[in-house]
Amino acid sequence: MNRLMTFILLLGCFRLSAQVENKHIAEGNEAYKLQQFGKAAESYRLALKESPGNTTALFNLGNALYKNKQFDEAIKTFESLQEQTTDKLLQSKAVYNKGVTLTQQKKLEESIDAYKQVLRINPEDSLGRDNLQRALNEKKQQDQQQQQEQNRQDQQNENNNRPPPKNKLNKQQVEQLLKALEEQEKKLQEKVNKKPPVPGQPDKDW
Numbered sequence: 001m002n003r004l005m006t007f008i009l010l011l012g013c014f015r016l017s018a019q020v021e022n023k024h025i026a027e028g029n030e031a032y033k034l035q036q037f038g039k040a041a042e043s044y045r046l047a048l049k050e051s052p053g054n055t056t057a058l059f060n061l062g063n064a065l066y067k068n069k070q071f072d073e074a075i076k077t078f079e080s081l082q083e084q085t086t087d088k089l090l091q092s093k094a095v096y097n098k099g100v101t102l103t104q105q106k107k108l109e110e111s112i113d114a115y116k117q118v119l120r121i122n123p124e125d126s127l128g129r130d131n132l133q134r135a136l137n138e139k140k141q142q143d144q145q146q147q148q149e150q151n152r153q154d155q156q157n158e159n160n161n162r163p164p165p166k167n168k169l170n171k172q173q174v175e176q177l178l179k180a181l182e183e184q185e186k187k188l189q190e191k192v193n194k195k196p197p198v199p200g201q202p203d204k205d206w
Contacts, residue, residue, distance in 0.1 A: 021047035021054050028060055037068035055085045059094060066101050074101050092122040099131060108139040 028043030041064040047057035062077035078098040099114030118128035
């Protein structure tokens with residue numbers, strides 16, 4: 001899913017000429033092969049400064065930005081390339097790479113839209129078709145996980161709002177409680193029935 005289509009050297013060969021921007025593209029390609037992606041991006045920007053319409057430099061810049069984890073800038077670059085070129089194959093590659101970048105950011109709905117757009121441009125794009133299926137499966141799994149988490153939170157909230165259960169007494173405890181109440185009642189009754197002695201008289205008659 002995270003594999004990025006890279007056609008840097010191939011596209012560069014298509015545009016080799018004596019123009020200055022191709023020197024920068026070649027330098028960028030060399031830096032890219034050495035995994036010096038920041039340096040490669042700067043070379044491609046220099047090529048674009050010399051020739052703003054150079055689609056090779058623009059495509060390669062998007063790839064270098066992706067490899068350098070500058071995902072938002074990479075997406076903007078691929079979108080710019082898609083708008084500038086009339087080459088359907090290059091358009092599909094740019095949109096595909098945009099989809100891969102969105103997938104890397106876990107923006108699955110947007111990546112699904114990108115892969116669908118790839119297939120609208122080029123119905124024979126097998127990589128676009130495969131990544132679309134993977135993104136759909138991952139989105140389904142993501143939705144299921146979110147639903148499970150929501151259910152867990154709902155259950156937790158329900159438990160927190162539920163009044164604490166009353167302690168239930170077993171049969172023996174009930175009998176002991178009743179017996180204690182009977183004893184208390186008996187003592188209270190005896191106290192009530194007991195009459196105090198009359199003042200000035202002895203407790204007993206002789």
